[in-house]
Amino acid sequence: MALGRAFSVAVLGLDGEIVEIEADITSGLPGVHLVGLPDAALQESRDRVRAAITNCNNPWPMSRLTLALSPATLPKVGSVYDLALAAAVLSAQRKKPWRQLETAVVLGELALDGRVRPVRGVLPAVLAAKVAGWGIAVVPAENLPEASLVNGIEVWGVRTLAQLQGWLGGSERLDERIHGVVPTDDPPADLADVMGQAQARFAVEVAAAGAHHLMLTGPPGVGKTMLAQRLPGLLPPLSDSESLEVTAIHSVAGLLSDTTPLITRPPFVAPHHSSSVAALVGGGSGMARPGAVSRAHRGVLFLDECAEVGVKALEALRTPLEEGEIRLARRDGVARYPARFQLVLAANPCPCAPADPRDCICAAAAKRRYLGKLSGPLLDRVDLRVEMNPVRMSAFATAEAESTAQVRHRVTVAREAAAQRWHAHGCRTNAEVSGTLLRRRFRPGYAAMQPLRSALDRGLLSIRGADRTLRVAWTLADLAGRTSPGRDEVAVALSFRQPGTSR
Incomplete structure (x- = not known):
């Protein structure tokens, strides 16, 4: 009996969970059995992993091979586990675990010739690995710029399964983290x-x-x-x-x-x-x-x-x-x-x-x-x-x-005023403020509320609409450099909800 182990990450939404992959080679009829709620793409990984391993001059075990992905109750989706599956199989064949596999999460899809292809969701996967306390993440080389955005964890880029084998054995180096990743910053329309x-x-x-x-x-x-x-x-x-x-x-x-x-x-x-x-x-x-x-x-x-x-x-x-x-x-x-x-x-x-x-x-x-x-x-x-x-x-x-640029300057000043005002309440913009907070602790004066009271009494506005009108009034006050909205700000905010009315 030979047992190998590797680790990968399952991404569900934007949340990641560490997946342990075990490969067990035992006596029996030759065959590959994949367990752990794999989807169709992951079921097909058996053929991709086998072809990649043999095409990289490695023997394939001619006996019963069981590949288990845990937690067993967690659905596994996609081809991101290919590289970790291959590493677990190779570890089981050599009957001696690689030390690096115990401390690294491995992500990547395999081509039939052993090349490592990019996958989706590398950034949230590496973030999840960092939060879970892992120190190393091995990702496809094409995903390395994305993975390099995460600090506090070693990231390495791999191009082929053979290169990963050499790194695990200590004879090769993987691609290093890319420093100074250039952001996407297309100039905005004027x-x-x-x-x-x-x-x-x-x-x-x-x-x-x-x-x-x-x-x-x-x-x-x-x-x-x-x-x-x-x-x-x-x-x-x-x-x-x-x-x-x-x-x-x-x-x-x-x-x-x-x-x-x-x-x-x-x-x-x-x-x-x-x-x-x-x-x-x-x-x-x-x-x-x-x-x-x-x-x-x-x-x-x-x-x-x-x-x-x-x-x-x-x-x-x-x-x-x-x-x-x-x-x-x-x-x-x-x-x-x-x-x-x-x-x-x-x-x-x-x-x-x-x-x-x-x-x-x-x-x-x-x-x-x-x-x-x-x-x-x-x-x-x-x-x-x-x-x-x-x-x-x-x-x-x-x-x-x-x-x-001119308008953005006024917007920035207004946003800074709003962020400073709402910081203690867990908000940064006027649109995020709860109606309860607006009505109770930041309610404008009696005279300022007159247009809003009139609209509510006439049935022209719902309570949600009143809250949203107050939020706009606060924004108008921020743009005007005022500490609180007055009657004019409330009236203008109300007119934005009732097109055709005079300002």
């Missing part, structure tokens, strides 16, 4: 490119300063998409912890760049209006993958032509909008992904959407049905609503509009 639309520009600035959700309606070509694309450029860079969190989500989704994996700017995700529920919130068989709402975490989710999006897909946004997290239950368990994003909706006012609203041929009932897909509960979670009109020729004659 807000100065947008002609006119002063009201909508101000709404975008308020949305950036307070992390509020925004809806833009208007005929085609007035600048709705341009404004949405320029919102991420107004947001401050991600902190170190946020950057790793966002990068980990994109790692699980398999969307990281090989050379510049670190994401330091708020992401901008714009799914097509025909996207399904699973594409928006996440899904898939076995263990759910992150959807657009999670890929937009700490950034912007832009739904262009939102009136064309399916009703079920739109309604699925309610929970992540309210809780900042999405929980997806599938056959192999529940995956939890963060989803604290800013939602930007853009829609035409009617199905025909002419450039000149006077040319509209839609009946009133058709207009109501068109935007009727956006239910009251969903719209109630949108803080800022702006109706945009076609730009007149006078906009071309005015002075150049403010640039992204």
Whole structure:
């Protein structure tokens, strides 16, 4: 009897769990038996591991081989265990364990000739190994830039199974950690490119300063998409912890760049209006993958032509909008992904959407049905609503509009004021503050609350809407350099929820 052992990591959502892999060679009819709740891709690893081992000039045991992955009750998904399985088999064959295998986690998919291919989810796997107290992580060489983002643990890159064997035997070296990983930092589009639309520009600035959700309606070509694309450029860079969190989500989704994996700017995700529920919130068989709402975490989710999006897909946004997290239950368990994003909706006012609203041929009932897909509960979670009109020729004659850098400076100052105010309460932006805290401890004065009281008494606003109006009012106060919102800030915040009213 010969027994070998290696360790890998199972990634469930963004959480990782150490998996112990044992290889037992015993007398019996030749065959490979894989146990421990493997999925179809992992079942196929038996053939990949056997071919890789033999093609690297190693004998294959001509007897009964049992491969066990524990915890046995944890579903194992994907090809990330190939390299650890091969290492366990080789360790069992030599009948003497390698010391390095006892202290390292091994990740990677094997090609039939022994090459090690990259896999998804390396960053959360290495983070989990570090938290669990492991000192070494061996990853595919193509995933090394991603793994090098984690400090406090040795990371090594491997290119072939033969190279791993040489490292385990002390005769070869693996690729070392890459220092100074270059972040992805594409220059943002400039807000100065947008002609006119002063009201909508101000709404975008308020949305950036307070992390509020925004809806833009208007005929085609007035600048709705341009404004949405320029919102991420107004947001401050991600902190170190946020950057790793966002990068980990994109790692699980398999969307990281090989050379510049670190994401330091708020992401901008714009799914097509025909996207399904699973594409928006996440899904898939076995263990759910992150959807657009999670890929937009700490950034912007832009739904262009939102009136064309399916009703079920739109309604699925309610929970992540309210809780900042999405929980997806599938056959192999529940995956939890963060989803604290800013939602930007853009829609035409009617199905025909002419450039000149006077040319509209839609009946009133058709207009109501068109935007009727956006239910009251969903719209109630949108803080800022702006109706945009076609730009007149006078906009071309005015002075150049403010640039992204100028507006970003005001946004940064406002965000710093909000972060300082809410720090003791566990929040950083006005959009995250609970309604209870706003109404009890940070309630504006009696005179300032008059517009809000009037709207509530007339039934124009829900309690959730009142809370969101107060959040916007605090953002307006931060932008104006005030310590508390006054009547004007509350009135302007209320008018953003009731387009068409005067400011």
